[in-house]
Amino acid sequence: MKSDTVYKRTYNQMLDLIQDHAVGAPLPSETVLASEMGASRTTIRKVLNELCGAALLRFEDRSRIVLSHDCRDLYHPTVETVSASDRLEKLFMEWMLRGDAKPGTAINEAEMARRFDISTTGIREFLNRFSRFGLVERRPGSGWVFKGFSENFASELFEIREMFELRSAIAFCRQPRDAPCWNKLRQIEQEHHALLADIETRFHDFSDLDDRFHRLVIHGAPNRFIEDFYDIITFVFHYHYQWNKKSEKQRNRTAIVEHLRYIEALLSGDEAAVDAACRAHLKSARLTLFQSMINETPAGGMQGNGASVATPN
Amino acid sequence: MKSDTVYKRTYNQMLDLIQDHAVGAPLPSETVLASEMGASRTTIRKVLNELCGAALLRFEDRSRIVLSHDCRDLYHPTVETVSASDRLEKLFMEWMLRGDAKPGTAINEAEMARRFDISTTGIREFLNRFSRFGLVERRPGSGWVFKGFSENFASELFEIREMFELRSAIAFCRQPRDAPCWNKLRQIEQEHHALLADIETRFHDFSDLDDRFHRLVIHGAPNRFIEDFYDIITFVFHYHYQWNKKSEKQRNRTAIVEHLRYIEALLSGDEAAVDAACRAHLKSARLTLFQSMINETPAGGMQGNGASVATPN
DNA sequence: CAAATGTCTATTATCCATAAAAAACAAGTA
DNA sequence: TACTTGTTTTTTATGGATAATAGACATTTG
Structure with a gap:
């Protein structure tokens, strides 16, 4: 299942935006918000509805009015804000730069999936994209070799x-x-x-x-x-x-x-x-x-x- | 499910090999066959068992004896011999070289999956690997752009x-x-x-x-x-x-x-x-x-x- | 009618399942 | 001891399912 990192990121951005607006002021239209926040209207609407439910906004007269700035603890944790593939990239680079993997080490997808707790499909996609960086290489038969940040x-x-x-x-x-x-x-x-x-x-x-x-x-x-x-x-x-x-x-x-x-x-x-x-x-x-x-x-x-x-x- | 292209390819190779051996002669050991045919012993054994069943071979005294050369129509069709990803690569290149796709065309995974009748996962993996050739490019938001063999x-x-x-x-x-x-x-x-x-x-x-x-x-x-x-x-x-x-x-x-x-x-x-x-x-x-x-x-x-x-x- | 919101459809990210294939392990025989 | 085959475990290829997100179309309203 697709993760809802876009939603959470947008949600946090929206909280920021609300605090930038005076209480009683209207937010820009959905379309404008979408393009400013780099998300689709679908996501924007979901966030806005949520925030209406939380009584931070009121939907009135075709626009959203800021009701309150009291949202410090509504923020979603930043970790939940990055997609699985970005998270994997970071974990992998940390693992590599930390020096845990010696050059020449063979790594296999299943093991990585366990280590990083990400599905094998995800791992495989990552390795495929990542191989262009010249740090891992697909072995003809099977598996990958780690080339080391040397x-x-x-x-x-x-x-x-x-x-x-x-x-x-x-x-x-x-x-x-x-x-x-x-x-x-x-x-x-x-x-x-x-x-x-x-x-x-x-x-x-x-x-x-x-x-x-x-x-x-x-x-x-x-x-x-x-x-x-x-x-x-x-x-x-x-x-x-x-x-x-x-x-x-x-x-x-x-x-x-x-x-x-x-x-x-x-x-x-x-x-x-x-x-x-x-x-x-x-x-x-x-x-x-x-x-x-x-x-x-x-x-x-x-x-x-x-x-x-x-x-x- | 993984396709059995390796099995079928090996099977065909084994038929070739049998015809190279006189009737009554023993085949090399499983290990040798495996390394010669570029497959694992597991696959070799599966093929050998199959051929024993088909009365082309007899297992006797720890070795496989050729019983007959009569196997012309046992061959698996060549198409069933290439893996999904190889097939996709070929189809894609044909599609491209035929000039069906104009440079700048946006292609999306779902559509390709339909066109080539391969799962979206397969398509995505292919595109990821293939992008290093500079002929397709991932769009930041979503989808891919076809750059054309120009x-x-x-x-x-x-x-x-x-x-x-x-x-x-x-x-x-x-x-x-x-x-x-x-x-x-x-x-x-x-x-x-x-x-x-x-x-x-x-x-x-x-x-x-x-x-x-x-x-x-x-x-x-x-x-x-x-x-x-x-x-x-x-x-x-x-x-x-x-x-x-x-x-x-x-x-x-x-x-x-x-x-x-x-x-x-x-x-x-x-x-x-x-x-x-x-x-x-x-x-x-x-x-x-x-x-x-x-x-x-x-x-x-x-x-x-x-x-x-x-x-x- | 232009721009907004509402609704529906299509596409993507992501995980899971499963049979095939590989690899590891175990045991037998010459 | 060096190969062989038998058996079990692990890994990979590949399709499928599903919620999240994007995108398209429809409807409202000033």
């Missing part, structure tokens, strides 16, 4: 990344000067300056900006395989640095500065400069990742990390 | 292929002269000569050789993402040329000659020559693919031709 992995990843990004950066430069990308680039440059100015407090915002910047560059000469590959990068960084928060601020500051040089080079159109700036940035990103893999592997209960994380196979 | 696709594919192969070819050259790859390369070179000499009759054997050659080159400096990507190449060529048999012999002859130059360059260790030979080959491969897409693609109205004619086995 230095090898990171190094293969970066090799491709460098090829792709260098190619894309040069292609980006060659776009006509009136293409919309240039404005977008300038805008992103501004955002970098803004973030740098505020780095003390906003350093967490970097990863989003980072992503947008690189994707803009890459998109200059679109290639589905390159864009797909960038999903892997995003994914890996997302999880890795969620487990490795050490010196995050410093790391991000450095990256911003590098980005700014890189952007400047792009804007200048000087291909040699672009190449140099791009290489410099990637080299530094690679180094940072490697160092954080070796030295800073997650603190929280990391038994045996050295063996599995740092060991190439 | 020139765009081919051109994006080749862009990456060129990057990867050039890099790998150079890396291959730089391997120590006593690495085992050099012998393998010489062996493959021999196979090319042999095939060229026999091209009139054996031209079908080229695609296998082609695959092994490129994979050898690529494996010189292993990178899981590059090797994964080569799966896509293999897949695309497999299906595309199954639908486009025109001038296959000539096409393969040309490729062999190009390969031989390429191999010679590799053996010489002259990186500039390698680069040139590799580029020349890829350029020609790309051209051939494009021409066959433009001129010979079984266009819209060709249903009937493709489905059965172009499909061997």
